Amino acid sequence: MEKERERKIIHVDMDAFYASVEQMDFPDLKDKPVAVGGNRQRGVVAAASYEARKYGIHSAMPSKLAASKCKDLVFVKPRFDRYRELSHLIREIFYRYTDLVEPLSLDEAYLDVTENKMGISTATDIAIEIKKAIKSEIGLTASAGVSINKFLAKIASDYRKPDGIFIIKPHQVLSFIEQLPIEKFFGVGKKTAEKMHRLNIKTGADLQAKSLKELVKHFGKQGRYFYSVSRGEDYRKVNPNRIRKSVGAENTFSISLKTKSAILEALQPIAEKCWKRYKQSDANAHTITLKVKFDDFKQITRSKSFEEAIYSAAIFDQGLESLMDSFELYQSVRLVGCSLSNFEIEEKIAENGQLTLRF
Incomplete structure (x- = not known):
């Protein structure tokens, strides 16, 4: 089971995603306490900026209570189409490195980078690159956790928020868990924590000291989970919810485009980005x-399909120009994107020898 356990897993978690998107799109909200969702009289906070969190405001809090905690709190309506749009772009960054991406929500995902498309030797370097790409290309910050399994990677991503990165290396696993407060274990809610405290379980070390039989007696099936993760064991694989079938790129313009020539000009850097991603993939x-x-x-x-695989950027560009001619421009355009799909997957032949996990 050791070979199964020691993988390179990254958990990426966007920092106050909804609120950060609003502050990015509307600069007058920058550095202000922002609550996404609800209003001063009713509703529930869907997300809170870090400025708002300083007042004890958090997601799922009644809006009226949030307003009472901060008189300057700014309420904004959620724009889920916008959040989904940016989430898609963020995931496209993940797919540059691996197809083993398991989104948990719009703002977080697991990545298995035990083997990666770029041939980068350490998961830490991949996490750093991903954070930089999200910042430079999207304009938002993310935090990342790196470790040998999903349980540890998720805990690590929360350790240095916001805009942080934390690595739990294989030899650090047990010592890290020993000092971890029991409330930090995922799956331990308020009631479970209270029950653990009554059993004198306050840290990972206390949990490690309990036998499997004792934990199952007090917590049922969940006791098996606590027994395993307290020893750094989490055999769950990163399960992508879709097989990647395309590579693409797109851009939403701050000023809409009114002519096809303007669209073609704006499409050029988008097409270049798409082609670069395509060349980094393992498909035709x-x-x-x-x-x-x-x-x-x-x-x-x-769309336009070809019998032969698309092997040159010139063919790609010509195809896009042809497609541009095929529709009527009846009003201004706010977004343009392009993609390459209908893949003919090329299987990689794995090299012989044992994989050395460098974090």
Whole structure:
């Protein structure tokens, strides 16, 4: 089981995602306490900026209570279409390094980078690159945790928030868990923590001292989970919820485009980014797709398929120009994107020899 256990897992968690998106899109909200969702009289806070959290405001808190804690709290309506749009772009960054991506929500995901597309030797370097890419390309900050399994990686990502990174190396696992307050264990809620305290279980070391039989007696099936994770054992695999079928890139413009020539000009750097990602993948594409979203939010896509795999950027560019000619520009355009799909997957032949895990 040792070989199963020691993998390179990254957990990426966006920092106050919804609130940070609002502060990014609306600069007048920057550095202000912001609550996404609800209003001063009713509703529930969906997310709170770090400025708001200083007042004890957090998600799932009644809005009226949040307002009473901070007189300057700014309430904004959630824009889930925008959050989903940015979440998609963030996941595309993840897919540059691995297809083993398991999203937990719009703002967090597990990545298994035991083997990665870039040939980067350490998971730490990959996590650093991902954080930098999210900051430079999206404009937001993320925190990352790196370790040998999902349980530890998720705990680690919360350790240095915001905009932090924390690594739990294989030889550090047991000593890290021993000093961990029991409340930090995922799966330990308020009531479970109170029960553990009554059993004199306050840290990971206390949990390690309990036998499997004793933990099952007090916590049922969950006791087996506590017994395993207190010893750094979590055999759950990173399960992607989809097989990657395309690579793409897109951009939403601050000022809408009114002519096809302007769209083609704006499409060039988007196409270059898409082509770069395609060349980094392990597949040959047979289909080019162009996506256009108008100011009324109506979206159209046009695709063109080829018998032979698309092997040059020139063919890709020509295909996009042809697709641009195939639709009517009836109003200004707010978003343009392109993708390569219909993959012919090339299997990699694994090299012989034992994998050395460098964190």
